Every structure is written in structure tokens, then in C-alpha cells.
Amino acid sequence: MGTLLSVNVGRPEPTVHSDPGVTAIGKKPVEGAVQVTAPSERKGVSGLVGDAICDVRHHGGVDQAVYAYAREELDGWAEELGRALPNGVFGENLTTEGLDVSGALIGERWRIGGTLLLEVSATRIPCRTFAGWMEQERWVRTFTDRARPGAYLRVLTPGEIRGGDEITVVHRPDHGVSSADVFRALHSRAPEVLPRMLDLPALAEGHRESAAKRLGV
Incomplete structure (x- = not known):
């Protein structure tokens, strides 16, 4: 069991690091309850009501409705980078405590609050918008090397959540393939995981297609 430390949403802000010219990566904690819905589009719509998606080609939609990151890993990054990293700074909608989020298995299901049920579906692919936002030299390479x-x-x-809610893992599949494993596989760090990705029904369609292309099948 874990804890939802904060629910974070973003508003569009100008940037030179994204093709749309705006980004909502800088998310901030929200006081009170936030409604989480199931987007009908594959891209371009957040699962959190009030959260903006600016790069509609690559973010949001069914398989990327909600992004979660662990406070413990943010603290590790803060120590490594020598700077404060507030909740939401990685663009995460949910900042958690007590859960190994990067180690969450594809298809793992979380219950948050009374009714919200989420399923782990995809990993993050770091982009130049993320790098520009962090203003950290060689950030994409560093993030990729750490595989967190x-x-x-x-x-x-769907359901309503707020900071302080409990997070309960109600289902954990037995295949053993985590978000971090998929991340390493897609960055040519764990090629042995690629064939296993083809047999994960809960994995985002785009990740499964990438695995198939790399395997030539």
C-alpha cells in the first residue's frame, strides 16, 4: 500500500523546446478533489480534469491518461542534481510515496480513493521538452542511463482523488515485466525483454509496435 502525496495538473506555458510552442509539463499540486476520467482519444487528452495536454501527438489519451512518479525517486534525483524538486516537476500527475513506481508491472492495477482504478500501461520516453524544462546538461542521456x-x-x-488518498495494488500479474524493463528495452539496454513485450496485452499499443519493429516481426 502506498500514499498519494499530491495530485498535479499543468497549464500551458510558452516554450521553445516543443513544436507547439507551449507546454504543460510544469505541473503543480491541486488542493481538494480532482476528477479522473477515461479519455476516448488515444492522444491529446489527459485523464485528469483540468490538466492540459499541449503536444497532442505524443501525450495523453487512453494509454497515457495518467503519469505517476515516486517521491522517493524524486528525492534521489534531488540529491544527485543538487536542487530542490517539488511534486509535479517531472510532469507527473500523481506523486506517490511507498510504491516502486518504476518497478510497477505492466498490467498492475491500483485502486486510489474510493472508486478510481488505474492500470499500468506504458513507460516514459524522455523528450527535448523534458530536457528543456529541466535545464540540465545531457538530461535525456542521464535520465535514460538511470532508468527510473x-x-x-x-x-x-473513473473516480475522484485527492492528496492523502491511499493507493492499493489490487492486482499484480506474474510476467515480471516492469515499466523500467520496458524503458530499458526501448532504449536498447535490455533486448531480451522485447519478445516478452509482444505477449503483454496491457502494454500500450505503441510500445508493442516498437518492440515488433525492432524484432522484425
């Missing part, structure tokens, strides 16, 4: 990606989740049952 957090996890994307799809919405199975």
Missing part, C-alpha cells in the same frame, strides 16, 4: 522512468496508467474505472 515512473509509469503511465490507463483509467479502468
